[in-house]
Structures are given as structure tokens and as C-alpha cells.
Amino acid sequence: MSATEIRKTYKLFIGGQFPRTESGRYYKVSNAKNEVIANMCLASRKDFRNAVVAARKAFESWSTKSAFNRSQILYRMAEMLEGRKAQFVDELMQTGMSKTMAEKEVRLSVDRMVYYSGWCDKYHQLFGTVNPVSSSHFNFSMPEAMGVIGVIAPESHPLLGLVSVVLPLIAGGNTVVVLASEKHPLCSISLAEVLATSDLSGGVVNILTGKSQELHTHFASHMDVNAILYARADAKEKKTMAELSALNVKRSFFYERDWYRADAENPYDILDFQEIKTTWHPIEQIGTSGAKY
Amino acid sequence: MSIQSKKSTDKKVKATKKSIPAFEWKYAPAPESTDHIDIKPQYELFIGGKFVKPATSEYFETTNPANNKVLSSIAKAGASDVDKAVKAARKAYAQSWQKMPARERGKYLYRIARLIQERAREFAVIETLDGGKPIRESRDIDIPLAANHFFYYAGWADKLPYAFPNRKPMPLGVAGQIIPWNFPLLMAAWKIAPALATGNTVVLKPAETTPLTALKLAELIQEAGLPEGVVNVVTGFGDTGAALVNHASVDKIAFTGSTPVGKYIQKAIAGTGKKVTLELGGKAANIIFDDAPIDQAVEGIVNGIFFNQGHVCCAGSRLFVQENIASTVIAKLKRRMKTLVVGDPMDKNTDIGAINSAAQLKKIQHYIQLGQQEGAEIYQTDQALPDKGLFCKPTLFLGTSQSHRIVQEEIFGPVLTIQTFRTIEEVIEKANNIPYGLSAGVWTDKGSKIFNLSNRLRAGVVWANTYNKFDPASPFGGYKESGFGREGGLHGLYPYVQFEH
Structure with a gap:
């Protein structure tokens, strides 16, 4: 007699924990054959707000970790995903993907993690400058993490799409609240299991499942979110989010990419979510004669 | 200056009552001369390389805030004037500026820089008359920095590929630029220089209380022989700025000013695909x-x-x-x-x-x-x-x-x-x-x-251990509600380019 399958309950990922939605709501997710395969949490505005609190709390320690350390943690993510390949291939195939395509998507996702792991301790040198000012000052500009970023992940490519938008953000020291693909959230939320076992502190990446239609306005209007990244095609949602961003001068970015392309991974995506800070200091004048400063 | 000496006597009397020792600083008046300054009684809009009367036929006065005297009468650009300016900028972008070899573009910027230096005193005096800032500051800070800004970005024009590793930078098109009254010429330079260096053309809207140096800059740009329409200046109030922000054929908005207006702009251009940089308020x-x-x-x-x-x-x-x-x-x-x-x-x-x-x-x-x-x-x-x-x-x-x-x-x-x-x-x-x-x-x-x-x-x-230092090579711009985007330095090029894919 064969053992009865233990089915997984899919939950949200907030602050390193796996809570159900506080709203108690769910929606049904089907596979390519239209069979219901999961009751997925339908995240509410309150879930989103809790996730922002977790992300803000995690920001200080994540953004001040050494770049090398962040790099190691991102590499660890790649190791963890590599080890769970089969699970992700299976979940992707349930969306109707062929085995070859599903394997390709998982492989590219692992590669993308390794790629951004490598950038963690290098983009500063690419985008930072020492500025030759005319006065007697030492002056340098450095990229610095923007803060808490709200991300609405691509609807297609639930694994590669999500990895491609989240990795450059956390590589750059930001913390993230990301809404997974609505139709195919299985492997997006399963990614939480990879993150939770990668030495990534709780709250650095928070994953919600649910509907962009319900949540996009909250992403854009939340006063403690520093920037948003919207990676879907709905022109109306884009416009609304861009408008609401003005409430606290949020930086808003809208990506539409072919995530398989080689240039879908690049350090300029890290730079989009960096602030440039410039520091000035006098050279050998302070405390000497006269009132130079 | 009899008034002044009378007042300093008052001051002495009052000051003796204070516990902190009073200082008596007496300077002989040292006013800068205005003899060599040419301010016309009336200024028109600068569109397509020419000074043209506004379709509105309306003018507003700009005054000297130090004595409330009227300095000049300034054309008020309406929506149709803004439209004309944007079209002129679009035409110049397509027909001359974009096609021009980058090195030649740079040479025009060098020309502008030199001309500002040559006429620095005139610009400083007008800046102070129109805006009220001390002549010492306009002479030693605003005007030299404005010239230096053009010098700095002039040199970037033909070196852009080095600024963006592994990417090919392309201009955006027409930039609508709205500037404040606190550093009128300097802000014009901060806006115009990187835009032109990267191959964009410009419609500039100066603040209504300080339009004069931007208009003098327009004269200077004419003198420098820039192709017609590469820089256009439309003077007016908030509605002129709004017409520029909402114009369908503008590819980029650069704004320096208050946070509420910045938010208005961010909202207004939502969903249009226009790029924007905002340099807004602060409370440092x-x-x-x-x-x-x-x-x-x-x-x-x-x-x-x-x-x-x-x-x-x-x-x-x-x-x-x-x-x-x-x-x-x-x-x-x-x-x-x-x-x-x-x-x-x-x-x-x-x-x-x-x-x-x-x-x-x-x-x-x-x-x-x-x-x-x-x-x-x-x-x-x-x-x-x-x-x-x-x-x-x-x-x-x-x-x-x-x-x-x-x-x-x-x-x-x-x-x-x-x-x-x-x-x-x-x-x-x-x-x-x-x-x-x-x-x-x-x-x-x-x-x-x-x-x-x-x-x-x-x-x-x-x-x-210093404060309020500025330099063309040093990026400037805010976090949070102070806006986004940087002006100055290599980072100041980013807001004016897109990457070819």
C-alpha cells in the first residue's frame, strides 16, 4: 500500500516567519490541466503593512552588513536553490512548462543568484567616484541602499522573474516586500524556503501571494516604502502606482523585460535602487590659522 | 548713508544693555557699480533662436527686492508659447543637435562657459539686482560656478561612453527644465549644461521673480551661435511651468523647487513615460x-x-x-x-x-x-x-x-x-x-x-567640518522627499541619457 501524500500548505513569508494571511482569505491555484493544486493565501493590505514593518526592521542590519558578507549570503541562496532543483522544476512544470524549459528557468535562476552575489562587493567601485573639486576638499560619492522596496514581480516566469527583480535590490542592501505571480505562485513562495535556509536575516525579503489589483495601490501609497518596482504590463496599474508614488516622492520603476536575455542581469538594476551620497571634508585646513572650514 | 549711522547709534545704546559684549563694525559703503549693466525695459521669449513676443501679449514686472523698483517687463508665456518652444526644441533635436558630432557639441558648451566668464561682472550685478542676494555671493559663487558647470560638462560631451561601462548612452530628446529663484543663473547652468552635453535640447522656465539672468543667458547663447532652438527660454508663472510639464512632446522634466510642486509634477507625469528628476526642499x-x-x-x-x-x-x-x-x-x-x-x-x-x-x-x-x-x-x-x-x-x-x-x-x-x-x-x-x-x-x-x-x-x-560647498564635479541631490536624481559630476549625466538595448 502506497503512503498517502503529505500536501504542503502554502503560506506567506514575513519577517522570516511563515504566517497565514491575517485576513483568512485564500484563492485557488490550478495547474495547467485546470486541477486545483493549492489554496493560496490572498494577502491583505494588513499583511502588506506587516511585511513593510518587518522589512524596515531588517533594513538597518542588512544595509550595514559588510558587502562581502551579503555576497556570501546570496551565494548561499544559489547553493540552496541548486540543492532543491527538482522541487522547483516540478512546480514550474505544473504551470504547463516543458521539462526542458523548467530546467532552464531553474538553472538561470541559480546563475542569476551567483551573478548578483558577485556584484555585492563590486558595484560601489563601479558607481562610486572621487570627485576632483576645485577647492581644497576631499570629496567622494558612494551608492547607498535606498531602503524598503515594494516589488510587484513579473506574472510570467514565477521563479526567474522574481529572482531577477529581487536579487539586484538585496545585493544593494535594500529590503524587499514582493508580491508573487498571481497565477503561478507556487515556486515563488517555495523560494521562501530557500531564503529561510540561506542565512538571510528575517525580513530582508518578504513574499506575499495575492492580487496586484487589490494591493498595488497600497504598495505605492505606503509612506514608509522608499521605492517601488512594478514588473507587469498593466498600463492602468502602472499609472496609478506612479501617481500615488508622489505622496512621499517614492522612486518608481517599471520593468518589462525578457528575463531570459543576457542583459536582463546587469549592475544598472542595482544602481536604480541606490542613492548617491556625497561627502565633503577639508584637506589640512581645519584647526589651522584663520577661519577656513 | 546717514540712515545707517543713525541706526548704528541705536544699536550701541541697546547693545550696552546686553550681557554679551557688543561689537561695533563700521564699514564705509562699498556699492558695486551698475553703470555697465544693460537691462532692457522689456524682454521677450527666447524661442527657436529668436526673441519673440508672447502670443498672450501679456507682460509681468520683475522688481529689485532691495528697493521694490521695477527692473524690467517680462513676457508671460502661455500654453501656445510653450508649445512653440517645445516644437522648436524638438526640431533642433532632430535636425541639428542630435546629428552634430559630440565633440562639436562640447565646443558650444565651452563657448558658453567662456562668454559667462567674460561677462561675469554684468551677470553678477543683474543677479543681485533681480534676486536680492549679496553681490559678494553672486560675484564669488553663483556666476563662477555657473561658468565652471558649463566647462565641466563641455568636456563630457565626447566622452560619454566612458561614463557608462558596457552601455551605449543615448539622449532622451527634449528636456523641460523648471528652475527656482534662489540661484537663478547657477540653476540654469546645472540644468542646461548636462542636458546639452548628452545631446538633448532644452526648454527652460525660470522663476517669475528672477528671470533676468536666464534671459541674459539666452542672449549669450545667441551670441555663442548655438543652432536655433537648442535652448529655449519661456518666462512666466506656475501655469507656464505646468504647460511645460504637461506637454506631450517633452521627454524629460527636471525640476528644482519646493516639495509640494515636485509632488504635483511627479503625479502629473505619471503614466506618460517622461523621465523626471526632482531637487526639492530640505531641512538639514x-x-x-x-x-x-x-x-x-x-x-x-x-x-x-x-x-x-x-x-x-x-x-x-x-x-x-x-x-x-x-x-x-x-x-x-x-x-x-x-x-x-x-x-x-x-x-x-x-x-x-x-x-x-x-x-x-x-x-x-x-x-x-x-x-x-x-x-x-x-x-x-x-x-x-x-x-x-x-x-x-x-x-x-x-x-x-x-x-x-x-x-x-x-x-x-x-x-x-x-x-x-x-x-x-x-x-x-x-x-x-x-x-x-x-x-x-x-x-x-x-x-x-x-x-x-x-x-x-x-x-x-x-x-x-564644512558646509554649503558646491562644485560642478560633485553630485548634488536628495533622499526621501528631497527628491531624486543627481546634478553635478558623473552622476549628473544619468538623468539625461537612456541606454540603447
């Missing part, structure tokens, strides 16, 4: 630790808040002094404030000139009243102000706290709030606990403390 913390070189720090406080009458978005308007040195610093600051010369902006001895407009003076006075209502202790020097014109005494507020509106809101005038602190953690928390994040100042002799603060202050520019 200027932090003095007990191990700071106190005398230099006091100079830094004064420069931080009284430079340009405090009409500076990055002004160090929130002073944080470590508790154990607070009484010393405040006493020295008060003494130093007594030496500040408030008055005729054209006088080379003047430290604090005229408030730019009656509306701005009203706003500042509102906040000075509000601060007293909120229970803060006010300090002003007893120097008398000129009888005519728009002036405001340098003002301190002591005993303020985070919840005071004068601490949270941008005043944009010579008004400083003072708070004390004990620990580094406390001052970082207080400094960051505000919607703005443009700049900050840190004063300490300890290097590690500077780097700690510089890392943790959420602001785009951190001045350590």
Missing part, C-alpha cells in the same frame, strides 16, 4: 560635537543658515549642539551674528541681502511668529533693517523640539532652530526623523565619528 541637520573646532563650526553654522538669506534648499536649518558645549556655541554664535551686515545687496560688505519676494518674506515672518507661539525662545540681533525693500533679521530659535513645526518644515529663510543632544545615537535618530534628506553637516575632529555619521545620515550630501 547641522551637528556640532563637543570635540569640534568650535570657531570653525560657528562659521559653518553661519554659512549654513545665513548664506543667501537662507534661501537654500540644503541650508543647515536645524542645528544640533552637543549639550555640554551648547552654551559656548550659542554665545559665540550670537556674537558672530551681531557682526553680520544685513542690508543693501549691492554693497560688497553685505552678508545678508534682501528676501527674494514679498510672498517669501510673509512666509518667513509667519514661521517666526509660529515659532514663538509654539513656545520656542527667539533671538534676533538688534541691528535695524533698511527702511525700503524686503529684509529679515537673522533669527535663532532656542529650546525647540522635534515636534515643533519650525523644526519640521522648510522655512527657506534666515531662521535657525537649535536643539541639544547627548549621544550619537540620539542625534542620528533626530537628524533622520524628518521627511527630507537633502544634506547634513557634521563637526568633529574625530575621523571615525565623521564616517559613522556620514554613513548613517540619510542625506544626499554630507558636509563634514
Whole structure:
């Protein structure tokens, strides 16, 4: 007699924990054959707000970790995903993907993690400058993490799409609240299991499942979110989010990419979510004669 | 200057009552000459390389805020004028500017830089007449920096591929640029130079109270022989700016001004695909630790808040002094404030000139009243102000706290709030606990403390043991509600390019 399958309950990922939605709501997710395969949490505005609190709390320690350390943690993510390949291939195939395509998507996702792991301790040198000012000052500009970023992940490519938008953000020291693909959230939320076992502190990446239609306005209007990244095609949602961003001068970015392309991974995506800070200091004048400063 | 000497007598009498020793600074008047300055009685719009009358047929007056005298009559651009300017810029982009070899583009920028240098004195005098800032500042800071900005970006024009590794930068098209009244020519330079260097064409909208140097710049651009329509200048009020922001054929908006207007712009262009950079308000913390070189720090406080009458978005308007040195610093600051010369902006001895407009003076006075209502202790020097014109005494507020509106809101005038602190953690928390994040100042002799603060202050520019320094090579711009995008330096190129895929 064969053992009865233990089915997984899919939950949200907030602050390193796996809570159900506080709203108690769910929606049904089907596979390519239209069979219901999961009751997925339908995240509410309150879930989103809790996730922002977790992300803000995690920001200080994540953004001040050494770049090398962040790099190691991102590499660890790649190791963890590599080890769970089969699970992700299976979940992707349930969306109707062929085995070859599903394997390709998982492989590219692992590669993308390794790629951004490598950038963690290098983009500063690419985008930072020492500025030759005319006065007697030492002056340098450095990229610095923007803060808490709200991300609405691509609807297609639930694994590669999500990895491609989240990795450059956390590589750059930001913390993230990301809404997974609505139709195919299985492997997006399963990614939480990879993150939770990668030495990534709780709250650095928070994953919600649910509907962009319900949540996009909250992403854009939340006063403690520093920037948003919207990676879907709905022109109306884009416009609304861009408008609401003005409430606290949020930086808003809208990506539409072919995530398989080689240039879908690049350090300029890290730079989009960096602030440039410039520091000035006098050279050998302070405390000497006269009132130079 | 009989009025002045009479006032200084008053001052002496009053000052003797104070416990802090009074200083009697007497300078002979040293007004800059206006003989060689040519201001026309009327200015038209600069569109397609020519000065043209506005379709509105309307004009508005620009005045000297130091004596309320009318300087000139300025064309008011309506929506159809803005449309004409955008079309001229579009045409110039397609037909001349985009096609021109980058090196040649650069040469035009060098020409503009040189011409500003050649006519620097004229520009400085007009800047001061129109805006009220001390001639010393327009002469030594605004105008040279404006010229240098063109020099700096001129050199970038043919070197852009080196700025963006592994990407090919392309221009955006037509840039609509809206600038404020606090550094009129300098802001025009900050906007125009990187836009042109990267191959864009420009429609510039100067502030209504300070249009003259932008119009003189238009004359100079004509003289430099730039292809027609590469730079267009449309003068007017907020509705002119709105017409520019909402014009369908503008590819990029660059705005420097208040946070509310920045938010309006961000909302207005939502969903249009227009790129935008916003350089908005600020409420910078200027932090003095007990191990700071106190005398230099006091100079830094004064420069931080009284430079340009405090009409500076990055002004160090929130002073944080470590508790154990607070009484010393405040006493020295008060003494130093007594030496500040408030008055005729054209006088080379003047430290604090005229408030730019009656509306701005009203706003500042509102906040000075509000601060007293909120229970803060006010300090002003007893120097008398000129009888005519728009002036405001340098003002301190002591005993303020985070919840005071004068601490949270941008005043944009010579008004400083003072708070004390004990620990580094406390001052970082207080400094960051505000919607703005443009700049900050840190004063300490300890290097590690500077780097700690510089890392943790959420602001785009951190001045350590200095304040209010600007340079074309140095990026400038804000965090949070102080806007986004950088102006100056290599980073100042990003807002004006897109990458070819």
C-alpha cells in the first residue's frame, strides 16, 4: 500500500516567519490541466503593512552588513536553490512548462543568484567616484541602499522573474516586500524556503501571494516604502502606482523585460535602487590659522 | 548713508544693555557699480533662436527686492508659447543637435562657459539686482560656478561612453527644465549644461521673480551661435511651468523647487513615460560635537543658515549642539551674528541681502511668529533693517523640539532652530526623523565619528567640518522627499541619457 501524500500548505513569508494571511482569505491555484493544486493565501493590505514593518526592521542590519558578507549570503541562496532543483522544476512544470524549459528557468535562476552575489562587493567601485573639486576638499560619492522596496514581480516566469527583480535590490542592501505571480505562485513562495535556509536575516525579503489589483495601490501609497518596482504590463496599474508614488516622492520603476536575455542581469538594476551620497571634508585646513572650514 | 549711522547709534545704546559684549563694525559703503549693466525695459521669449513676443501679449514686472523698483517687463508665456518652444526644441533635436558630432557639441558648451566668464561682472550685478542676494555671493559663487558647470560638462560631451561601462548612452530628446529663484543663473547652468552635453535640447522656465539672468543667458547663447532652438527660454508663472510639464512632446522634466510642486509634477507625469528628476526642499541637520573646532563650526553654522538669506534648499536649518558645549556655541554664535551686515545687496560688505519676494518674506515672518507661539525662545540681533525693500533679521530659535513645526518644515529663510543632544545615537535618530534628506553637516575632529555619521545620515550630501560647498564635479541631490536624481559630476549625466538595448 502506497503512503498517502503529505500536501504542503502554502503560506506567506514575513519577517522570516511563515504566517497565514491575517485576513483568512485564500484563492485557488490550478495547474495547467485546470486541477486545483493549492489554496493560496490572498494577502491583505494588513499583511502588506506587516511585511513593510518587518522589512524596515531588517533594513538597518542588512544595509550595514559588510558587502562581502551579503555576497556570501546570496551565494548561499544559489547553493540552496541548486540543492532543491527538482522541487522547483516540478512546480514550474505544473504551470504547463516543458521539462526542458523548467530546467532552464531553474538553472538561470541559480546563475542569476551567483551573478548578483558577485556584484555585492563590486558595484560601489563601479558607481562610486572621487570627485576632483576645485577647492581644497576631499570629496567622494558612494551608492547607498535606498531602503524598503515594494516589488510587484513579473506574472510570467514565477521563479526567474522574481529572482531577477529581487536579487539586484538585496545585493544593494535594500529590503524587499514582493508580491508573487498571481497565477503561478507556487515556486515563488517555495523560494521562501530557500531564503529561510540561506542565512538571510528575517525580513530582508518578504513574499506575499495575492492580487496586484487589490494591493498595488497600497504598495505605492505606503509612506514608509522608499521605492517601488512594478514588473507587469498593466498600463492602468502602472499609472496609478506612479501617481500615488508622489505622496512621499517614492522612486518608481517599471520593468518589462525578457528575463531570459543576457542583459536582463546587469549592475544598472542595482544602481536604480541606490542613492548617491556625497561627502565633503577639508584637506589640512581645519584647526589651522584663520577661519577656513 | 546717514540712515545707517543713525541706526548704528541705536544699536550701541541697546547693545550696552546686553550681557554679551557688543561689537561695533563700521564699514564705509562699498556699492558695486551698475553703470555697465544693460537691462532692457522689456524682454521677450527666447524661442527657436529668436526673441519673440508672447502670443498672450501679456507682460509681468520683475522688481529689485532691495528697493521694490521695477527692473524690467517680462513676457508671460502661455500654453501656445510653450508649445512653440517645445516644437522648436524638438526640431533642433532632430535636425541639428542630435546629428552634430559630440565633440562639436562640447565646443558650444565651452563657448558658453567662456562668454559667462567674460561677462561675469554684468551677470553678477543683474543677479543681485533681480534676486536680492549679496553681490559678494553672486560675484564669488553663483556666476563662477555657473561658468565652471558649463566647462565641466563641455568636456563630457565626447566622452560619454566612458561614463557608462558596457552601455551605449543615448539622449532622451527634449528636456523641460523648471528652475527656482534662489540661484537663478547657477540653476540654469546645472540644468542646461548636462542636458546639452548628452545631446538633448532644452526648454527652460525660470522663476517669475528672477528671470533676468536666464534671459541674459539666452542672449549669450545667441551670441555663442548655438543652432536655433537648442535652448529655449519661456518666462512666466506656475501655469507656464505646468504647460511645460504637461506637454506631450517633452521627454524629460527636471525640476528644482519646493516639495509640494515636485509632488504635483511627479503625479502629473505619471503614466506618460517622461523621465523626471526632482531637487526639492530640505531641512538639514547641522551637528556640532563637543570635540569640534568650535570657531570653525560657528562659521559653518553661519554659512549654513545665513548664506543667501537662507534661501537654500540644503541650508543647515536645524542645528544640533552637543549639550555640554551648547552654551559656548550659542554665545559665540550670537556674537558672530551681531557682526553680520544685513542690508543693501549691492554693497560688497553685505552678508545678508534682501528676501527674494514679498510672498517669501510673509512666509518667513509667519514661521517666526509660529515659532514663538509654539513656545520656542527667539533671538534676533538688534541691528535695524533698511527702511525700503524686503529684509529679515537673522533669527535663532532656542529650546525647540522635534515636534515643533519650525523644526519640521522648510522655512527657506534666515531662521535657525537649535536643539541639544547627548549621544550619537540620539542625534542620528533626530537628524533622520524628518521627511527630507537633502544634506547634513557634521563637526568633529574625530575621523571615525565623521564616517559613522556620514554613513548613517540619510542625506544626499554630507558636509563634514564644512558646509554649503558646491562644485560642478560633485553630485548634488536628495533622499526621501528631497527628491531624486543627481546634478553635478558623473552622476549628473544619468538623468539625461537612456541606454540603447
